[in-house]
Amino acid sequence: MPKYESWTPERASEIIAQHQNQKGATLPILHALQESFGCVPLDVEPMIADALNITRAEVHGCVTFYHDYRREPPGRRTLKLCLAESCQASGVRALEKRAKEKLGVEMGGTTADARVTLEAVYCLGLCHSSPAAMLDKDVYAALDEERLDELLKEAQS
Amino acid sequence: MTRIYISRDSGALALGADSVAKRFEQEAKERGIELEIVRNGSRGMYWLEPLVEIETDQGRVGYGPVKPSKVDDFIEAGILEGKPHDKCIGLVDEYPWFKNQTRLTFARIGITDPRSLQDYQSHGGYAGLKNAIEAGPDGIIEEVLTSGLRGRGGAGFPTGIKWRTVADTPPQQKYIVCNADEGDSGTFADRMVMEGDPFVLIEGMTIAGIAVGATYGYIYVRSEYPHSIEALREAIDTAREAGFLGTNVAGSGFAYDMEVREGAGAYVCGEETSLLDSLEGKRGEVRAKPPLPAHIGLFGQPTIINNVLSLATVPIIMDRGGAFYRDFGMGRSRGTMPIQLAGNIKHGGLYETAFGITLGELVDEIGGGTYSGRPVRAVQVGGPLGAYFPREMFDTPFDYEAFAARDGLIGHGGVVVFDDTVDMAQQAHFAMEFCAIESCGKCTPCRIGAARGMEVIDRIMADEERQANIEILEDLCHTMKLGSLCALGGFAPYPVMSALTHFPEDFGAEKKRLDAAE
Numbered sequence: 001m002p003k004y005e006s007w008t009p010e011r012a013s014e015i016i017a018q019h020q021n022q023k024g025a026t027l028p029i030l031h032a033l034q035e036s037f038g039c040v041p042l043d044v045e046p047m048i049a050d051a052l053n054i055t056r057a058e059v060h061g062c063v064t065f066y067h068d069y070r071r072e073p074p075g076r077r078t079l080k081l082c083l084a085e086s087c088q089a090s091g092v093r094a095l096e097k098r099a100k101e102k103l104g105v106e107m108g109g110t111t112a113d114a115r116v117t118l119e120a121v122y123c124l125g126l127c128h129s130s131p132a133a134m135l136d137k138d139v140y141a142a143l144d145e146e147r148l149d150e151l152l153k154e155a156q157s
Numbered sequence: 158m159t160r161i162y163i164s165r166d167s168g169a170l171a172l173g174a175d176s177v178a179k180r181f182e183q184e185a186k187e188r189g190i191e192l193e194i195v196r197n198g199s200r201g202m203y204w205l206e207p208l209v210e211i212e213t214d215q216g217r218v219g220y221g222p223v224k225p226s227k228v229d230d231f232i233e234a235g236i237l238e239g240k241p242h243d244k245c246i247g248l249v250d251e252y253p254w255f256k257n258q259t260r261l262t263f264a265r266i267g268i269t270d271p272r273s274l275q276d277y278q279s280h281g282g283y284a285g286l287k288n289a290i291e292a293g294p295d296g297i298i299e300e301v302l303t304s305g306l307r308g309r310g311g312a313g314f315p316t317g318i319k320w321r322t323v324a325d326t327p328p329q330q331k332y333i334v335c336n337a338d339e340g341d342s343g344t345f346a347d348r349m350v351m352e353g354d355p356f357v358l359i360e361g362m363t364i365a366g367i368a369v370g371a372t373y374g375y376i377y378v379r380s381e382y383p384h385s386i387e388a389l390r391e392a393i394d395t396a397r398e399a400g401f402l403g404t405n406v407a408g409s410g411f412a413y414d415m416e417v418r419e420g421a422g423a424y425v426c427g428e429e430t431s432l433l434d435s436l437e438g439k440r441g442e443v444r445a446k447p448p449l450p451a452h453i454g455l456f457g458q459p460t461i462i463n464n465v466l467s468l469a470t471v472p473i474i475m476d477r478g479g480a481f482y483r484d485f486g487m488g489r490s491r492g493t494m495p496i497q498l499a500g501n502i503k504h505g506g507l508y509e510t511a512f513g514i515t516l517g518e519l520v521d522e523i524g525g526g527t528y529s530g531r532p533v534r535a536v537q538v539g540g541p542l543g544a545y546f547p548r549e550m551f552d553t554p555f556d557y558e559a560f561a562a563r564d565g566l567i568g569h570g571g572v573v574v575f576d577d578t579v580d581m582a583q584q585a586h587f588a589m590e591f592c593a594i595e596s597c598g599k600c601t602p603c604r605i606g607a608a609r610g611m612e613v614i615d616r617i618m619a620d621e622e623r624q625a626n627i628e629i630l631e632d633l634c635h636t637m638k639l640g641s642l643c644a645l646g647g648f649a650p651y652p653v654m655s656a657l658t659h660f661p662e663d664f665g666a667e668k669k670r671l672d673a674a675e
Contacts, residue, residue, distance in 0.1 A: 023456060026438030027421055031380075058439070065440040065597075066421035068380055084342030085537055088587070089500035089575045090528070122424060122541075122591065124381050125345040126171050127499035127573065128203035128506045137383045141171035 004038035004073050011036070012044050013051075020051045026062050030069055038073030074117035075110040079155045080134040083120045086127035095131055095148050096120075102152050116155045158191045159237050162210040162217065164267070166199035166352050167384040168345065174207040176225035181209070184232050192237070198353020200267030201507030202254055210249055213239040219249040254504065254523070259485060261493050262470045263509045266353035271388060274395050277356040283401065285472030289364040290409040292475070297368040298324060301471065303479025305491030310336055310427075310464030311539065311568040311644070313490075313557045316471075319461060322451040323369040326459040333365045333374035333413075334436065334455055334462040338420050338427040340379060341540025343499040343571030347465035349507055351378065351385035354469070355392035359415070361468035363406060364475055365461055366413035374415035375455070377432050380422055389417045424541075424595040428643045429462045431597055442597045443643040464569070466495060487513035490556040498524045500537075500573035510555075517551030520574055531576035535584075535660065539568025541591050542648035544655035545581065564655060566648070581660035586614045588652035592645060603646025606637040610653065617664050627666060630657065 005011060015036060019029045029048055033040050040063050049056040063069050081099060083092060096107075103111050103118055110117040126132035129141035133148075135155055140147065163169075163178045178194055185192035199206060205221035209231070218239045223231060234242045246252050260266075269276040277283070289297050302317030323331060335358065339347040350358060362374045378386050393415060396402045404412045418436055420426050426435045430444035433455050454460025470492070474482045482492045490512035496519060498505050503525035520526070520536055527533055535545045544565035546553065553563055560567045575584075589610035596603045613630045617623055634650035641647040657664055 024418075024436050024438040027418065027435065031419055031421070052438070061440050062438065065442075066423050068420075068422035082342075084591075085541060085584070085587070086342045086499040086571075086573045088584075089573055089579065121381060121422075122595075123340055123342045123344075125339060125348040126168055127343045127345055127497065127571070128168060128201075129172060129206075130500060130505075132171060134381070139167050139171035139384075141168065 005036050007037040007041050012047055016047060016051045025052060030063060034069060039070040075114050077136055077155045078117045078119060080119045080121040082124050082132045084123040087131040090130035092131040095143060098148060099152060158193055160193045160195060160212040162195045162197045163207060164199040165196035166349060168203050169199050169206040172206045173225050177207040177223050177228060180225050180228035184229055195270050197269060198266040198271050199349060200249060200255055203506045204504050211236060211239050216248045216250055219246045220244045258509050259493050259511050260509050261473050262466055262495055264473065266349060271353050271355055272391060274356060274399055281476060282356055283360055285475030286360050286364055286407060289367055289475045294324060294368050297364060300474060300479040304474045304482040306467060306470055306474065308464055309466035316463060316467050319451060320368050323459045323461050326452060328370060330458050331369055331371035332455045332458055332460045333362050333371045334460055335362055335376040335465060335468055336429060336432055336462055337376050337378040337465050338432060340424040340427045341569050341571050343540060343573035344497050344569045346495040346497050346507060346570060348382055348385055350465050350469045352388045355388045356396060357469045357472055358465060359392060359396050361471040362415060363413050364471050365468060367411045369461055372412045375436055376417045377420060377436055378417055379420040386417055386419055425597045425645055428645060442599045445642060485511040487556055488558055494555060494570050497571045499571055501527045501529055501576050502574045503528050512556050513554050515551065516546060516553045519572055524574065527574060527576045529576050533574055534577040534579055535575045535581060537573045537652065539566040540571050541588060542644060542651055543568050544651040545659060547659040581656040581663035582618050585653045585656040586611060588649055589614060592649040596645060600642040600646060602637045602640035606633055606646060607649060609633060620665060623665055
């Protein structure tokens with residue numbers, strides 16, 4: 001179960017220093033920060049810019065371009081439901097509605113108790129057994145209402 | 158000692174393979190049975206996963222799907238001695254769905270332990286590299302040209318010509334980049350290779366490095382594939398320890414090393430120039446071409462950028478020869494294509510076969526029709542930017558040119574089946590919506606066109622000046638197709654226009670309108 005450190009400039013510069021000497025270091029740094037803090041805080045951007053000798057605008061542009069990076073840590077568990085064509089063909093639109101209703105959130109939202117963040121994802125590469133979902137890093141396929149309900153229960157537990 | 162095989166492919170894990178393996182381990186312990194569980198790749202027959210294979214004197218006997226809760230029943234029934242069971246499919250190698258394929262790129266997948274270098278080598282692994290070292294750079298490129306191999310990412314550009322271009326640039330730092338940003342819905346072949354046979358990709362990239370004088374490589378893997386990333390990182394370390402990567406590859410004097418980089422959820426980074434910018438640590442915006450990546454690629458240096466399947470096919474070409482590979486296929490589509498059957502389909506999975514098989518054979522015979530049991534209405538081939546085909550076009554052979562001639566594309570080889578409950582106007586709307594979400598924003602036709610496209614389709618669906626709006630949509634698609642910088646905006650019109658052309662009734666435009674025009 002992912003637990004995130006609370007962010008401090010000291011810890012952030014440590015992480016940046018670990019990754020800044022590779023070529024094209026921006027994404028590896030951002031991934032590492034998010035792994036530790038659960039998000040990429042706005043305040044970390046000038047630190048990355050300094051370390052890589054690029055502008056703050058370039059860092060900001062990069063952080064906001066990629067769907068993966070967040071500004072706030074997610075809930076304790078993240079449930080990604082695939083909404084791409086193969087899953088659409090296999091009934092995910094109804095499952096999406098069900099998941100939203102059961103959790104009481106929209107896509108991208110986190111439940112009030114901060115247990116679950118629900119996200120849309122466009123393809124998990126499990127299209128042979130659609131619909132598919134990912135709970136943190138565990139994968140689930142051939143979802144139907146029953147399996148989705150089990151998954152939601154697992155996510156909320 | 159009984160040896161059994163349970164896949165570690167994430168497709169199998171998503172269906173419970175880990176729990177099944179755990180149950181077998183526990184049951185064996187309790188019953189005092191000596192059991193070796195090998196975690197192999199997947200055979201690609203996912204409706205049978207979790208598939209448990211028992212090694213017998215005759216070969217591997219398969220049982221599937223095996224539910225975790227039913228493991229003790231299977232053991233009671235004597236499956237560890239290869240006894241019959243109603244879930245038994247017999248010898249897996251002889252099972253028609255598997256046996257009728259031509260597995261070249263996927264020769265080892267589902268058979269070997271993907272983490273074992275020894276297993277890889279005892280099944281033909283690194284034989285290609287050995288020949289490549291003997292052939293030298295020119296010899297390798299000649300062999301790849303002879304094979305007729307074309308880029309399996311979707312564009313279908315001849316791999317050998319790309320390699321020749323990079324080889325012809327003056328000696329300097331050059332790079333090999335593997336595009337493993339497999340984002341198309343309906344595709345999973347790259348994932349299966351990375352998880353099921355990671356050494357073959359490493360070997361293919363090493364051969365590419367020797368061919369063009371590149372000493373370093375990157376595999377850019379999408380973040381949605383954590384299992385692939387883990388498998389590759391482990392395999393790269395193993396290959397390096399064994400001397401297959403480093404300053405003196407397999408004692409050849411050639412230097413080549415590589416690493417894995419993780420994407421960050423941007424579909425457009427599957428476009429090669431956008432991927433290069435992302436690797437450089439920038440926003441994944443598409444570059445204008447020329448210059449080609451072959452001349453000015455990663456960090457401004459000459460770069461080969463190829464899809465996973467293209468690179469993973471190189472070892473067998475170097476092992477068996479370019480002519481061996483070329484002799485499969487039809488027309489200008491040579492060799493085999495790992496086709497991925499997906500969506501609402503009974504037998505979803507990976508089917509590698511020579512080019513030329515028809516769409517109808519794939520969907521009805523091999524795929525077994527829909528999972529829901531309802532009639533097939535539409536099939537989307539080639540991912541979110543591929544055209545929707547109606548049943549009337551099921552005679553189209555799987556071939557780059559044949560699909561292009563029918564305003565479609567084979568792309569990365571994904572086939573997504575829809576039954577008769579599909580609303581094609583909604584699918585057209587989604588194609589525009591997806592393009593709007595994923596557009597990198599650099600060129601206007603894609604950035605603005607996709608958003609306008611959604612609005613126009615909304616108006617058509619709401620019956621507002623339907624005929625006039627259909628004409629606007631056609632015009633918009635024309636602009637996007639010809640005016641976009643890359644395939645995202647340029648191909649989004651394929652699903653939209655094919656839905657409109659072949660399923661006009663879903664847009665409220667009666668079929669009569671088109672009939673009258675004919």
